Amino acid sequence: MREGKWIVVALALVVVAIGVSYYLFVSERDRQLAIREEVAQELDLEPEVLEDRSTGELKVTLYVYRPGATDSGKNFLRKEERTVFETGDPILTARQIVQELLAESKGVESGSGAQRVRLRTFSPKGHLRQLYLLDDGTAVVDLSQEIVQGILGGVTWELAVIESITRSLRENVPQVKRVFFLVEGKQRRTLAGHVSIEEPFM
Template structure:
């Protein structure tokens, strides 16, 4: 009888250890699944936030300026700039190159002109670099020159961090477009034609 009790006691101890081990594993499994679910949820929320932030960065609202048909003033046009590839400065000048929508004025930058770069330094001076086609194909007189320079300058200085605009052709400073405006110094906002 003593032997049966010993066997039963040993069986009871082994069963208890086995059951305790199984329930501990299922508890760990449940806890692990809960943690994995939480990690998945946290990762998903993080990815959604990053995606939302990227969408916000890709589009910027800005005002660009085109000359009116009489060449007397600039017409403001609100645009949404796609900044997925270009920064907002380059994107804004590209809008000027594309030209105005109906009723927004006229295009003043020669269609043949290529925009090479736009950069803004720590002093708030934007440098706009066109290829030589800007000068070669510009056919306007003094009014056209004022409107072109004003269109680019007032578009870029509408960004609060930009204080003035320097014009370059093929990376070299442009002294004048057609002999009417001195462009040797950066041009400040031209409020008189707004």
């Protein structure tokens, strides 16, 4: 009888242990989701938020992929003027520039029938996860995986993504001396299979 009682107690403890573990798991998952949402909201750079901090307008020059270019030299990109919020904060300026580049990429229809596709430098599903500016002038640009998946192949495509972000940041934000890329918060050997991103770009 006593043994039976202990078995019931042990089983009850196991059930409680599973319950506690599940509760801890769920609460940690919810916490992570909340943090992610908070970061995403911060990065949305809602115009109202920026407007509040804005002291005026700032003209910036975006560098975007030039149609037909293969040479990664100065002719690889073409200039486009844009206006962003002047905030006096180099990080906010840099973020707005990258957001503008992502939005810039409307793309061009190619192919026909079922094979019709829209080609564009940055996938519309992709987003900037985070952008940091280190003391030594390194801008750390953390891109979402969708941007990498949107690179449908080829060195030129990868270079277009890297060069347009690097040059646009370097030309418009004096504090940025070099640009280092992360994907989903992690360092990678290459951006999308070809070009090494283990070292910063200047």
